[in-house]
Amino acid sequence: MKKFLIVLAVALVSALTLTTMASANGGPHGGFTPTTDACAGCHRTHTATGPNLLILNSTYALCTTCHGTTGTGADSNVIDGVWLEGRNPTDTTGDANTLINAPLLAGGFNFYKGVATTSNHAVQETTAAAWGNGVNRGLTANLAGGNMNCASCHDPHGSPNYRIINAFVNGVAVNVAQVDEGATKSYDTEQWGAGQSAVCAACHSSYHQTTAGSGSALAMVATGGYTHRVDMSYSYTGPGGTNVNPEIVGFGGLKLPLAQTGTANAVVCQTCHLPHGSSAVMTGHANSGALPGNTSATDSALLRLTNRATCEVCHQK
Numbered sequence: 001m002k003k004f005l006i007v008l009a010v011a012l013v014s015a016l017t018l019t020t021m022a023s024a025n026g027g028p029h030g031g032f033t034p035t036t037d038a039c040a041g042c043h044r045t046h047t048a049t050g051p052n053l054l055i056l057n058s059t060y061a062l063c064t065t066c067h068g069t070t071g072t073g074a075d076s077n078v079i080d081g082v083w084l085e086g087r088n089p090t091d092t093t094g095d096a097n098t099l100i101n102a103p104l105l106a107g108g109f110n111f112y113k114g115v116a117t118t119s120n121h122a123v124q125e126t127t128a129a130a131w132g133n134g135v136n137r138g139l140t141a142n143l144a145g146g147n148m149n150c151a152s153c154h155d156p157h158g159s160p161n162y163r164i165i166n167a168f169v170n171g172v173a174v175n176v177a178q179v180d181e182g183a184t185k186s187y188d189t190e191q192w193g194a195g196q197s198a199v200c201a202a203c204h205s206s207y208h209q210t211t212a213g214s215g216s217a218l219a220m221v222a223t224g225g226y227t228h229r230v231d232m233s234y235s236y237t238g239p240g241g242t243n244v245n246p247e248i249v250g251f252g253g254l255k256l257p258l259a260q261t262g263t264a265n266a267v268v269c270q271t272c273h274l275p276h277g278s279s280a281v282m283t284g285h286a287n288s289g290a291l292p293g294n295t296s297a298t299d300s301a302l303l304r305l306t307n308r309a310t311c312e313v314c315h316q317k
């Protein structure tokens, strides 16, 4: 089976690279010509083995043929969360600005920074139940499109959004500014623009609270409890002191990314969370039982940093 996949990956790469070099989205994703051979790299008209006429039995299997651990078709290995240059020598997308062996921006599904992940998004079509999906925070409701896979978030055919995020995620229209296309594309240093939180809000709508003081606003209790505000500037002054810029100053060498373009220095969902998976460790008070509202030793809730470093990098209490 493995040998078959490798042969298939090589076939896919040679079938796709010729026609897709000019695509702004990178790789085989979009920029198709009327006579493109790219469709046949992923689809079969009468002899498909997977739904959506795919040449493999699932979307996950297809994506990881190139983006997986043993893939040869893409430099981004999203399973181990690492950029491996030269896996696809004919596609130069991201090569100039992404360091070899750098951790990927989205994290990793099975490993991140060389450590096994403690939480990830379930992309192998095992669940559709998302927290706060049109229901209160702390409650789950199923996604419109059924179980989650890579194509729940990304459009393999290209998209006007950053990182080929679907124009509609979970049936919700999503706009994420395309900010680092072409030669500046970097898969290890974020250059986020407007709309980053919209990706997450499409499936976790009730977490997207943007009003000032939501952490103490009684109105929030009706939607699942008080909640930390998002999509505002990082700066805050409370009785105990003033926030530092988490992206430039940070705390003890730890930093957190902010969205710059369009929404200057904004705190977005991805400031605290990684979209694919995280290997952060939760111990002591941070290890306090099952979701919702709690992280545990075995579940880091996709958070970037260990324990409550996520809070301290801004608030420095």
Ligand code: HEC
Residues within 6 Å of the ligand: 028, 029, 032, 036, 038, 039, 040, 041, 042, 043, 052, 054, 059, 062, 149, 151, 152, 156, 157
């Ligand atoms: C990189 C692989 C890849 C390439 C190249 C590709 N597709 Fe797809 N396509 C997919 C996947 C994966 C799905 C299923 C997405 C899902 O799981 O929801 C899909 C779904 C579709 C669908 C049904 C869903 C929809 O978007 O309407 C159509 C139609 C389609 N592809 C047409 C094409 C055509 C035409 C081409 C060539 C121009 C093409 N595809 C090239 C991977 C690919």
Ligand code: HEC
Residues within 6 Å of the ligand: 060, 063, 064, 067, 076, 078, 104, 105, 106, 107, 109, 121, 123, 148, 149, 150, 151, 152, 153, 154, 163, 187, 190, 199, 270, 275, 276
């Ligand atoms: C929950 C939504 C979501 C799912 C599911 C998802 N991705 Fe992503 N992915 C993202 C976001 C958001 C980014 C942009 C990260 C950034 O630049 O900050 C991204 C980035 C990427 C990148 C660029 C490299 C990087 O890490 O930034 C690749 C390649 C990729 N995804 C492939 C995949 C594949 C393959 C799957 C399935 C195995 C998948 N994604 C599943 C949201 C998702």
Ligand code: HEC
Residues within 6 Å of the ligand: 012, 013, 016, 024, 025, 026, 027, 028, 029, 041, 042, 059, 062, 063, 064, 065, 066, 067, 073, 074, 075, 076, 077, 088, 091, 093, 094, 150, 151, 154, 155, 156, 162, 163, 164, 185
């Ligand atoms: C034939 C190989 C191949 C297949 C199959 C494939 N990709 Fe890619 N993809 C690439 C290459 C090459 C790039 C350019 C970056 C790189 O080398 O990692 C890329 C880039 C991407 C990016 C970054 C786009 C951007 O705007 O920077 C995402 C996201 C992505 N792929 C998701 C997917 C998903 C989801 C699937 C499955 C539906 C998939 N890919 C299937 C080869 C592939």
Ligand code: HEC
Residues within 6 Å of the ligand: 131, 137, 138, 197, 200, 201, 204, 207, 208, 209, 228, 229, 230, 267, 268, 269, 270, 271, 272, 273, 291, 292, 293, 294, 295, 301, 303, 310
């Ligand atoms: C300031 C950091 C921060 C930001 C910004 C943030 N989160 Fe969280 N999130 C957390 C922490 C910490 C947890 C773990 C829950 C806990 O232990 O309190 C968490 C947990 C979650 C969970 C798991 C279920 C639960 O309630 O525990 C979901 C879903 C979630 N966040 C979605 C989002 C979305 C969507 C956004 C953007 C709209 C977002 N988060 C923004 C820190 C953040």
Ligand code: HEC
Residues within 6 Å of the ligand: 119, 120, 121, 122, 123, 127, 128, 129, 130, 131, 143, 148, 152, 153, 169, 170, 199, 200, 201, 202, 203, 204, 269, 270, 273, 274, 275, 291, 299, 300, 301, 302, 303
């Ligand atoms: C396509 C729908 C979809 C999108 C988009 C999406 N999620 Fe999720 N998310 C889910 C589902 C379904 C689950 C529950 C199953 C699982 O853990 O993967 C989940 C679980 C989570 C959890 C709990 C994970 C754990 O194991 O503790 C967090 C945290 C989270 N999502 C944050 C985010 C953030 C941040 C974004 C934006 C980058 C995002 N989600 C985008 C569907 C989505």
Ligand code: HEC
Residues within 6 Å of the ligand: 211, 212, 213, 214, 215, 216, 217, 228, 229, 232, 233, 234, 235, 236, 243, 246, 256, 267, 271, 272, 308, 310, 311, 312, 313, 314, 315
């Ligand atoms: C990226 C910077 C940043 C991070 C990380 C961060 N915060 Fe905040 N925090 C803010 C800002 C800005 C405000 C002011 C929000 C507003 O305008 O309502 C705030 C407000 C608060 C408040 C006051 C809420 C109210 O409305 O009364 C508390 C409490 C708080 N944060 C706790 C936390 C905790 C706990 C964490 C870690 C899970 C955390 N913060 C992570 C920036 C941050």
